[in-house]
Amino acid sequence: MFKLAHNGNVLLDVSKHPPPSATFVIEAIEMSKFCDCKIDYDAINAFFKDKSTEPVLVVATKHNAKLEVVISDDKMMATGELTVAQGGDLLSLDDAKKQLVKAGIVRGYKQAYLEQLLQKQFTAKAGEVVQGILAQGRLPSDGLATKLVTKVRTLKDHLKTPKLKEDGSVDMRDFGKMASVEPGAVLIRQQPATPGKEGFTVLGDILPAKPGDNKQLVAGEGTEISKLNPLELVSTISGVPIEITNGMRVDDIFTIPDVNVKSGHIDFEGSVIVTRNIDPGMKVTAKGDITIFGTVESGELTAGGNITVKQGVIGHQKSDDKSLSCKLICEGDIHVSHSQYCYIEAANIFIERQTSHCIMKARHALKVGQPDLPKGKIFGGEILDATTLIAGEIGNESGAKMVINLARSGADITAETDECFKELAKTEQQLDSLQPALEKADLLKDPEKKNELISKIGATQLHLCQQAEHYERQLSSLENNLHELLTKANLVVNTVLHSGVEIHIFDKALKTTRNYPPCTIKLMNNKVEVEFKTS
Known part of the structure; x- marks a missing residue:
């Protein structure tokens, strides 16, 4: 009844025995060996509707299976859309691979993916479109940063572990050996830092990995890079290990129970540990760290490293010049439990509980309270400078005056910028003045003198040009430093900011006339703005 033509069409001869209806023809095809071919319903229905006189009717078409490779926009995945054969041939593994090559797939291909897709030909209906992953790219894996693994117990670790008493309590003045x-x-x-693992797209494009940040091991005093293993830092002397940025130093340690009239002032090249207290009027100076297990009362501490006072630091205002009787100054960080009537200056200042009537200056951060969420109190006194100030409560209910200065060092940057502009203008003026001299030299008739003078002027020009470039680089650096400083400058209040607090950020100011809930205060749109916390 049906005949397959060379072009894949399934034909029905209707010249001798016209079929009674379209339904009859369709049902006949579905019961024939051409049942999987694509039936042309439109052609069949049109034949009966238009009462065609054509002797042969194309009722179906044979189609081989075909594969279309679709590549995602980011080129990280290739998906196969397989149209199942309709009376035609199944798609072979070799032919499917040719389609992948034609699509440009060169990486991330797995034959198992393709085999799984081709297997669906045996279960899916004729003409059905089935999909499956054919290839997957790989994202780059960034390298790991250098990791510095401490192999000894440091002074900082020691101060975190007070000695346990027999009754289960701890002795905050006894930290053991x-x-x-x-x-x-x-x-x-x-x-060492790792380079990372590069990624790739299915089309073979390389996606470079970001190497891990590399840190150089820093050998502080009393240490050296091991001659046997350049990845190890070893001690060269006996002493106490103290952490520094990306390294460690080993200090000689001077330990004394109390600093008083009997002991006299302490001035030591290494680090000093006082197991009890500093009496009024006494001074301790150390090239390394100073650690006090007790209290400091009207004493003066000066350190090249850090200062740690496990208890409080307490002073008073002198009657003669109104200065403060207690001073703590160091190049590193200062950690104290609480402070009152003290001058404190350091890179970073950390106060566990509260500070009152103190004058403080931090090159970077000043935090009052516990590290995770500082909620300590600051009232009275003045913050001379800091970049970031974080506390719970600032000021007091009486509205007593308190002054906070943030990013005050920006004034120094501005002054240095002005001076740099002056030097640049002076240099450019000198350069301009050389041009007439060069023109005058060019008029000389003596070739030897002419060349000698032009050479000298040229050398001076080169020197001045290099000098001008130096000032321009310096100006760019200063501009970036000021921008970074002002971006980072902020005051974070976690509980309440009272009235009467005068806040200066660089050259702008805000004075509180009421209480504020938790908020962040920073420089925005060239003025001091308050942002309230929503959670």
């Missing part, structure tokens, strides 16, 4: 090392002890072992 001091951590110490001998020459040759491994202090830090460096795990």
Whole structure:
């Protein structure tokens, strides 16, 4: 009844025995060996509707299976859309691979993906479109940063672990035996940064990985990079290990119970540990760290490293010049429990509970309260400078005056910028003045003198040009430094900001005339703005 033509069409001869209806023809095809072919319903229905006189009717078409490869926009995935054969041939594995090559797939291909898709030909209906992943790209894996693994117990670790008493309580003045090392002890072992693993797209494009940040191991005083293993930092002397940025130093330690009239002032090249207290009027100076397990009362501490006072620092206002009797100044960080009537200056200042009537200056951060969410109190006194100030309560209910200065060092940057502009203008003026001299030299008739003078002027021009470039680079650096400082400058209040607090950020000011709930205060749109916390 039906005949397959060379072009894949299924034909029905209607010249001798016209079929009674379209339904009859369709049902006949579905019961024939051409049942999987694509039936042309439109052609069949049109034949009966238009009462065509054509002797042959195309009722169906044979189609081989075909595969279309679709590549995602980001080129990270190739998906196959397989149209199942309709009376035609199944798609072979080799032919399917040719389609992948034609589509440009070169990486991330797995034959198992393709085989799984081709297997669906045996279960899906004729003409059905089935899909499956054919290839997947790989995102780059960034490298790991250098890791510095501490191999010894440091002074900082020691101060975190007070001695446990028999009754289960802790003695906040007894921290047990001091951590110490001998020459040759491994202090830090460096795990180098890794380069990462590059990624790729299915089309073979390379996606570079970001290498991990590389840190150089820093050998502080009393240490050296091991001659046997350049990834290890070892001690060269006996002493107490103290952490520094990306490294460690080992200090000689001077330990004394109390600093009083009997002991006299302390001035030591290494680090000093006072197991009890500093009496009024006494001074301790150390090239390294100063650690006080007790209190400091009207004393003066000066350190090249950090200062840690486990209890409080307490002073008073002198009657003669109104200065404060207690001073703590160091190059590193200061950690105290609480402070009153003290002058405190450091890179960072950390106060556990509260500070009152103190004058403080931090090059970076000043935090009052516990590290996770500082909620300590600040009232009275003045903050001379800091970049970030975080506390719970600032000021007091009486509205007593308090002054806070943030990003005050910006004035120094501005002054340096002005001076740099002056030097640049002076240099450019000198350059301009050389042009007439050069023109005058060019008029000389003596070739030897002419060349000599032009050479000297040229050397001066080169020097001045290099000088001008130096000032321009310096101006750019200063501009960036000021921008970064002002961006970071902010005051964070976690509980309440009282009235009567005068806040200066760089050259702008805000004075509170009421109480504020938790908020952040920073410089925005060239003025001091308050942002209230929503959670």
